[in-house]
Amino acid sequence: MTRRLLPRFVRKRYAVQFALALGLVTLAIAAVGGYSYLHANEVIGDETRDDLVTNAEIQAQNLDEWLTRMEVQMRSISESAAFQSGDGRDINLYLWSVVERDRDIDAAYYIDTRNETVLTSTGSASVASAESVTTYYGRREFTSLAQQSHGDVVVSDPFRPSEGAAPVVLFATTIPDRPNRAVIAVANLRDISETHLHDIDAGRFVVVDAGGTVVLAEDESRLLETDALETTRYDAASGFVPGQSLAGSSTEVGFARMVTHDWVVTSRVPTGEAYSLRTDILTQILATLFVVGAGSALLAVTIGRDTVDAVRTLGSNARELTDGNLDVAIDRDREDEFGDLYEAFDVMRVSLRDQIHDAERAREEAEAAREEAWAEKEASERRRRHLERTAAAYGEVMRACADGDLAERIDPDEESEAMAEVARSFNEMMADVQERNEQLRTVSNVLSHDLRNPLNVAVGRAELLADESESDHVESLVESLDRIDAIIDDALVLALQRRVEDTLPVALSDAARRAWAHVETGDATLVVEENARFAADPDLAAHVFENLFRNAVEHSSTGNQTASGDAVEHGSTGSRISSDDAVEHSSTGNQTASGDAVEHGSTGRRDTPGDAVEHGDPDGVTVTVGALCDAPGFYIEDDGPGIPETDRASVLEPGYTTNRSGGGTGFGLPIVLQVADAHGWDLALCESASGGARFEFSGVERVGGGTDDAVSTV
Numbered sequence: 001m002t003r004r005l006l007p008r009f010v011r012k013r014y015a016v017q018f019a020l021a022l023g024l025v026t027l028a029i030a031a032v033g034g035y036s037y038l039h040a041n042e043v044i045g046d047e048t049r050d051d052l053v054t055n056a057e058i059q060a061q062n063l064d065e066w067l068t069r070m071e072v073q074m075r076s077i078s079e080s081a082a083f084q085s086g087d088g089r090d091i092n093l094y095l096w097s098v099v100e101r102d103r104d105i106d107a108a109y110y111i112d113t114r115n116e117t118v119l120t121s122t123g124s125a126s127v128a129s130a131e132s133v134t135t136y137y138g139r140r141e142f143t144s145l146a147q148q149s150h151g152d153v154v155v156s157d158p159f160r161p162s163e164g165a166a167p168v169v170l171f172a173t174t175i176p177d178r179p180n181r182a183v184i185a186v187a188n189l190r191d192i193s194e195t196h197l198h199d200i201d202a203g204r205f206v207v208v209d210a211g212g213t214v215v216l217a218e219d220e221s222r223l224l225e226t227d228a229l230e231t232t233r234y235d236a237a238s239g240f241v242p243g244q245s246l247a248g249s250s251t252e253v254g255f256a257r258m259v260t261h262d263w264v265v266t267s268r269v270p271t272g273e274a275y276s277l278r279t280d281i282l283t284q285i286l287a288t289l290f291v292v293g294a295g296s297a298l299l300a301v302t303i304g305r306d307t308v309d310a311v312r313t314l315g316s317n318a319r320e321l322t323d324g325n326l327d328v329a330i331d332r333d334r335e336d337e338f339g340d341l342y343e344a345f346d347v348m349r350v351s352l353r354d355q356i357h358d359a360e361r362a363r364e365e366a367e368a369a370r371e372e373a374w375a376e377k378e379a380s381e382r383r384r385r386h387l388e389r390t391a392a393a394y395g396e397v398m399r400a401c402a403d404g405d406l407a408e409r410i411d412p413d414e415e416s417e418a419m420a421e422v423a424r425s426f427n428e429m430m431a432d433v434q435e436r437n438e439q440l441r442t443v444s445n446v447l448s449h450d451l452r453n454p455l456n457v458a459v460g461r462a463e464l465l466a467d468e469s470e471s472d473h474v475e476s477l478v479e480s481l482d483r484i485d486a487i488i489d490d491a492l493v494l495a496l497q498r499r500v501e502d503t504l505p506v507a508l509s510d511a512a513r514r515a516w517a518h519v520e521t522g523d524a525t526l527v528v529e530e531n532a533r534f535a536a537d538p539d540l541a542a543h544v545f546e547n548l549f550r551n552a553v554e555h556s557s558t559g560n561q562t563a564s565g566d567a568v569e570h571g572s573t574g575s576r577i578s579s580d581d582a583v584e585h586s587s588t589g590n591q592t593a594s595g596d597a598v599e600h601g602s603t604g605r606r607d608t609p610g611d612a613v614e615h616g617d618p619d620g621v622t623v624t625v626g627a628l629c630d631a632p633g634f635y636i637e638d639d640g641p642g643i644p645e646t647d648r649a650s651v652l653e654p655g656y657t658t659n660r661s662g663g664g665t666g667f668g669l670p671i672v673l674q675v676a677d678a679h680g681w682d683l684a685l686c687e688s689a690s691g692g693a694r695f696e697f698s699g700v701e702r703v704g705g706g707t708d709d710a711v712s713t714v
Contacts, residue, residue: 026289029289029292033289036281052203052253059265062198063216066196070187073105074153074171074183075153077108082094088120091110096123103191106168107185108184112180124188153172156171157169166188167190170184172185193216193218193220197218203270204267205218206227208229208264209264210262211231212231229241229244229253234255237256238254239255243271246268250270251268251269252268255267383416387419393411394422401430455481459482463478465477507531508528508627511542513528514545516545516549524620525622526549527622529624529625529626540678541679548623548695550668551669552623552693556621624638632698632702633698634697635694635697638692642687679700
């Protein structure tokens with residue numbers, strides 16, 4: 001089909017086809033190379049930008065930590081015993097010890113803020129002497145700090161205290177309970193740049209203040225110079241500025257603002273070095289294309305031409321043989337694959353005469369074979385009918401096992417080894433399933449008896465311990481034991497779930513009220529719209545009502561917020577719930593006996609499950625139970641926050657919960673799904689008319705004898 005799309009002159013010439021194939025391969029390789037380069041260019045660009053911004057953010061965080069440490073150091077100095085004593089000698093010695101042990105402080109002054117004089121000082125005079133700070137270039141910064149430091153640590157603008165001096169920045173704070181007294185520390189920006197600016201591959205860090213002045217830089221000649229990059233480019237907390245012309249070359253810049261001070265940290269890498277890998281990739285791709293092109297040309301000149309000549313010779317020989325010339329000369333001197341083909345043609349020519357003589361005999365043999373084939377066909381039909389009967393028998397046994405009769409076994413077929421092997425494998429599998437089923441029953445017995453008994457003892461001991469001790473750990477211990485109890489209950493329901501064979505008529509209203517009494521409903525209200533009767537296992541069906549009631553009540557009692565604090569917008573009402581709101585509850589936790597009284601609402605009234613009506617707080621959730629209109633079945637819905645459509649598949653998965661710290665097991669709704677499957681019901685999760693959650697159970701077998709009670713509320 002593909003060859004028909006080619007022009008006729010191409011289809012008739014193998015040489016043209018060969019050249020066309022090489023050209024297409026070369027073109028495809030070039031296209032892949034071009035796409036690879038474009039993709040690599042995009043990826044390298046994104047990674048380069050991310051690396052520059054990340055480096056700037058890390059450096060900004062390091063400098064924030066340094067400024068925070070300096071502020072803590074200044075407060076510690078001002079609150080020291082030496083300054084509180086006011087003794088000049090003690091203060092001088094203490095300042096000297098601070099300068100000696102802290103390499104970030106080059107000089108320190110104890111000053112009188114009222115007349116702006118230095119009472120005592122210590123440190124490197126070459127960096128910033130008391131005279132240079134109070135008299136020369138540093139006079140303005142000194143005066144500003146003396147006026148501002150009222151209990152807080154104040155940082156000056158960077159400056160040079162005197163001509164030719166190192167660039168510095170001052171830290172100042174007042175002395176507690178010492179009026180008009182403050183301490184000033186001097187930090188050398190050259191030393192700070194060398195100590196706190198980390199190395200970056202092929203680039204440098206530059207820190208500028210709000211006015212665009214370089215505060216810190218690895219190149220000390222740039223300190224206190226106006227940066228070539230305008231500060232208006234730093235329009236966010238962090239970001240990337242591409243292709244800036246700095247120092248006569250294009251530079252990529254990533255920046256991040258500091259939190260503790262109005263400085264911006266920039267990481268700068270020349271564009272050529274930042275994207276050097278892109279150039280290397282382009283060079284390699286071009287080299288590859290050159291090699292591919294040269295190889296294709298060499299292949300066309302050598303192998304291609306020789307192949308075309310061999311194909312032409314073979315075509316000529318084939319036409320001679322087709323015309324009946326069995327004496328045509330065939331070259332057998334080649335040693336490659338074409339030589340083998342030539343030899344095959346010659347052998348074919350020699351044997352063709354014998355084949356003609358044998359044709360008649362072969363025809364007779366074919367007739368005999370046809371008769372034998374008919375006999376084999378009849379035997380095959382007989383085997384087919386036997387296999388159908390065997391497969392039907394196998395199917396009956398498999399269906400019986402699927403229906404729960406695990407003791408059924410298949411008798412292996414004696415005529416078909418394959419079917420016999422299927423039977424043996426199935427019997428071994430069912431024996432293993434039966435054994436594992438017994439193991440599961442054993443584990444369930446251990447959970448329900450052997451583990452439950454010591455757990456009950458532990459709960460009792462924990463409650464006694466709570467009465468006897470005021471330890472903060474007791475409440476957590478009791479909660480953990482309660483959670484273990486809930487997990488055991490859920491695990492038993494999941495492990496012992498079975499296909500329901502024996503059912504009883506269950507009244508929808510009775511089942512709903514009984515389950516409502518077993519759940520802590522608080523201010524919630526139950527409305528039963530119809531007392532339909534359906535066939536079910538009452539104990540398993542109770543798990544459906546209890547879990548869904550508990551789910552609706554607990555996740556509508558906190559202002560439509562989940563315990564984790566996460567919220568999801570839902571519907572037009574603007575209520576917010578977490579994606580796992582509907583998954584947090586086990587099937588048996590907080591249950592009472594069916595005859596026990598349960599508190600509802602805010603009135604503190606207590607009623608048994610048989611009571612007709614009890615109203616809770618009007619602000620509580622309303623849960624409605626009723627029969628489906630368009631199909632046999634029933635529904636349970638609420639007017640709470642509901643479940644987003646995108647999360648409705650996840651909430652039915654076992655163990656899905658984000659509220660483990662609040663006691664959630666993640667088994668509540670999976671148990672509802674399993675109970676529905678055990679009865680052969682179909683479960684649909686959708687949205688109620690009020691925007692809440694609605695669970696519809698269809699395929700439910702309705703039974704007679706029900707009563708159409710009026711709407712009742714609990």
